[in-house]
Amino acid sequence: MRVVVADDMMLVRSGLARLLSDAGIEVAGEAGDADELLRLVALEEPDVAIVDIRMPPGHKDEGLVAARQIRDRYPATAVVLLSQHLEARYAQRLLADQPAGLGYLLKERVSDIAVLVDALRRVAERECVLDPTIVARLMERRRPGSPLTGLTPREREILALMAEGRSNSAIAAELAISERTVEAASAQLFRKLGLEPSVDVNRRVLAVLTALRG
Structure with a gap:
């Protein structure tokens, strides 16, 4: 499996890339912003893109917007969104359109690399993977x-x-x-x-x- 990692914090994305490599996942590249991510996906055509929702320049939903573009332009590339905070509305916005091959995890969850690797494999097989906290919030509504x-x-x-x-x-x-x-x-x-x-x-x-x- 080949993945790309997008996060504006170099230590976070480099650390995540190292953990994934140690777990046997090929990291095809790293991106620090949404534009760089889109160029990287176009060049490398990875199986999965790991994307932080809040990225430069506005640190709002640039990662989410990029994820939607990836889903539209490169349907063979699955996406796992990472978020520092519980933002159920973001999950609803993207998943309501194209749930297959999509994951949404809180960053605290991926401290256990096995959880992230499992999510990567599932979305690559066109499954939908949501963080348990997000699921609980959505099921209440x-x-x-x-x-x-x-x-x-x-x-x-x-x-x-x-x-x-x-x-x-x-x-x-x-x-x-x-x-x-x-x-x-x-x-x-x-x-x-x-x-x-x-x-x-x-x-x-x-x-x-x-x-x-x-």
């Missing part, structure tokens, strides 16, 4: 009449873990239930959300998108 209101507490737990990018076996281990029970509950929640089986869509990604929209 259910609108009146939302399809989520028809889910049982167990089904909501499973959907939240899906949003974190957990596999069925990982969900089963987390909830101390059998994998078959997870599969049955997942099938039920898909039906409640109106997601019929199809070879053309990933129902897990669509279910996560439904959760984000509330």
